[in-house]
Amino acid sequence: MKKILVTGANGQLGSEIKELASHYPNFDFIFTDIDDFPLDKAQEIITNFNRIQPEIVINCAAYTAVDKAEQDQEVADAINHQAIATLATLCHDSGAKLVHVSTDYVFDGTSPVAYSEEDQPNPQSVYGVTKLAGEKACLKNCPESIIIRTAWVYSEFGNNFVKTMLRLMTERDTLSVVNDQIGSPTYAADLAQVILTILDSPKWEPGIYHYSNAGSISWYEFALDIKEIGNKSCDIKGIPASAYPTPAERPAYSLLDKSKIAAVYGIEPVDYKTSLKRMMYQLQAAGGR
Structure with a gap:
């Protein structure tokens, strides 16, 4: 039975991995979050890692407050960059496998076509800068890692x-x-399934992969779909990003090319609207959580 350490287990992705864990009896999951595995303290990362001695690490933890990160640069860097450098070193030295989750915000959003793993990152926000630094540290300290960018x-x-x-x-x-x-969009349950499918695969192909649901839409169109599926009557108007200024700059276009993960692991992305319907059904069944 493989021992799998999941960091950030109380977040969206970590919670979805918990939901799927019972379907993988060959994995012994250890779910941790900020209280018992804080990523802003290097020595605690080392102590906890050595105590748990995982064979696989799924790093779901991140500083994701995109606008707040513009002022909170030191903490964002500690969690999104420095902690990953430490985790990657520990994994490499112990022979553990590492799956690290990254973001479309490493790109500047100026591409006319979907971004592939080979495209040059150019983050425009502190969040994006720290996540890219984490990717680089991950691959430098543990070249055998798998990084999955999502959105x-x-x-x-x-x-x-x-x-x-x-x-x-x-x-x-x-x-x-x-x-x-x-x-x-990316339904975290789909991403959780992708990660566990890779871990359950007989092969381990290191490197960067892109995964999100299939489709290309704006936030406005996404809101219209939510309105339709949720049977809401609210009137929704589309506005340019310039009319809604935020501290952090967002990519205007950040569609991810998913052909690599399909070619290597046979993982085909689910249509975004299919997944949205599934999530909203689950949310209703759970009483809104």
Whole structure:
């Protein structure tokens, strides 16, 4: 039985891995979060890693407050970069496998086509800069790692765009949503399944992979889908990102090319709307969490 350490286990992705854990009886999962495995303290990472002695690490933990990171650079770097450098070194030295989750925010959003793993990153925010630094440290200290870049993550767990929209559509008659930032959402349950599929695979091919759900939409179009599936009556207006300024700059176009993960692991992305319907059904069944 392989011992798998999951960091950030109470977040969206970690929570979805918990939901799937019982389907993998050959894996012994150790779920940790900030209270018992803080990533902003290097010595505690080392102590906890040596205590657990995992064979595989899935790093779901990250500093994801994109706007707050513009002022909170030191903490964002500690969690998104320095902690990954430490984890990667520990994995390499012990022979443990490492799966690290990264983001579309490593790109500047100026590409006319979907970003491949070979495209040059050029982050425009502190969050993106720290996540890219984490990727580089991961591959430098543990070249045998797998990094999965994802985008627009949502789940029935935690806080995210889908749950926020559902709440606002109930509270308000009208909403304005940005219509000139293009990407593809990712249901965290699908991403969790992708990671466990890779870990259960007979092969381990290190490197960077892209995964999100299939489709290309704006946040505005995503909101319209949420309205339709949720049977809401709120009036939704599309606005340019320039009308809704934020401290951190977001990529205007961050669609991810998923052909590599399909070619190497046979993983085909699920259509985003299919996954959105599934998530909203699960959310309703769980009473809104």
